[in-house]
Amino acid sequence: MVVSAAAFIVVDWGTTNRRAYAIGHDGGVIETVRDANGVLSVARDAYAGEVAAMRARLGDVPVLCAGMVGSTRGWAEVPYVPCPAGIDDLVAKTLWVEPGRTAIVPGVSAGGARSDVMRGEEVQLLGAVAAGLAPPDALLCQPGTHCKWARMEGGRIADFRTTMTGEVFALLRHHSLLGDFLKGDVVDGPAFRDGVAMAGENTLLSDLFGERAAVLTGRRDAADVASRVSGLLIGSDVREQALRPGEPVHILADPALGQLYASAVAAMAAQPIVIDSHAAFLAGITAIWDKIHDR
């Protein structure tokens, strides 16, 4: 029997990874467990057992899940909440998979002329505003495998779009002809900024091959290719957002990736503001939990 001061457990349950936090009554994190048991590696009938194991470790308290665990590949499908979506909207559609014990927060969908979806990122976006890390009307950027660009209005997610930037870079690194040149570290230096500048030409498909050719013909150092291709992709991503000069962009990311996006945003003459994504997530999930509790 584990004796814990946890008030509840939060699980950020993604496609390939999972993070569980025991949250204390003061809102602080007591313990964090991170593993690779994302939804791709959990059978549908194994979720209840997985959560029971978490409780055995972190405390016998309610569990609040967010992310792909609420998708068709997860424990139970929780329908998307359409934009505009605020914390109240998510709370209203939270699904109790174990009544009073375990709940899953819904994802959010964007409509209009195009379609978009998110599962998990909404907690961080809404939390950034809830924690005062970003104003209620703001453009937020969450870089990653699938980078989210969200317009917040009145503290709700008004609209968003997802770019496949991180996934495309990973595909090129692991599976493409350019792969041998992309194993190096990406750093925010001259090569990265060259790549960002190249993005202005809107010739992504030929620029990618040109990187390989420049190495083969001895015109460029192979060690720079990873940074330049990253700059080209992140630069293309930022460019697609058509930022206004001076427009503030609140970036929620780990420090390394946050710095790369900040550099690209600054290169487009907009104003990058890097904020603490971990604090945003905790603020968001705590705000959701408090509202669920109040109901």
Added chain:
Amino acid sequence: MVVSAAAFIVVDWGTTNRRAYAIGHDGGVIETVRDANGVLSVARDAYAGEVAAMRARLGDVPVLCAGMVGSTRGWAEVPYVPCPAGIDDLVAKTLWVEPGRTAIVPGVSAGGARSDVMRGEEVQLLGAVAAGLAPPDALLCQPGTHCKWARMEGGRIADFRTTMTGEVFALLRHHSLLGDFLKGDVVDGPAFRDGVAMAGENTLLSDLFGERAAVLTGRRDAADVASRVSGLLIGSDVREQALRPGEPVHILADPALGQLYASAVAAMAAQPIVIDSHAAFLAGITAIWDKIHDR
């Protein structure tokens, strides 16, 4: 002992595939052998044996090779010939790996502000003009894994650029989150043309994710995704070339891929002209052979 009417053997020796043709004294193809023994599957010391095996099958005659067999991964590295490059330039730099018996045609490099390289495609490009399939001053397009766009001037390759279009589509199909939706056939229909039109927005990275989201939210039929993503990529590729209205584009490809590029070129208000890539290759390699013979 094989008795053959072949005058010489031509090998189009690529990264993953290889095609060998026995060419008769009249320039016609006597026999074709196609297999998967590209340079990635042949050890450097095994090339002489591979060519001896071809001679045993197709005739004990000279062998002329083109393609990645002349790269650092191939039999022997043959330096690139810089643009502008014509048949005479290739002949002058052809490398005899077995004197009087086996030669490798060099690839071509493009310089200027950007870098580009080709190995193998130059034969088809120069052959298209040699055979009268394209005029001496023309824009030629060779779709494929790495699509080549070549400006011909006076029958020589004046400049070119390579787009990673086919490889990016294959990466998405085989390795990405979109992969499940990309297994279907690509056809030149409304979905493909929608994709071509979407390319005009210059928002490739977000449009790719949007295709997945549109299926997840039930707004689009999963069966159309492969055609729309192909249209988006090919449309982006064609768009990067900044074609002038009415500009003729000579397309060298198999009929299916040629039709897709022709459709995208027409959508950009340029004039597609599909020509026979096989005839172009044979005309090119025969012209090179004749010049070698004359020396």
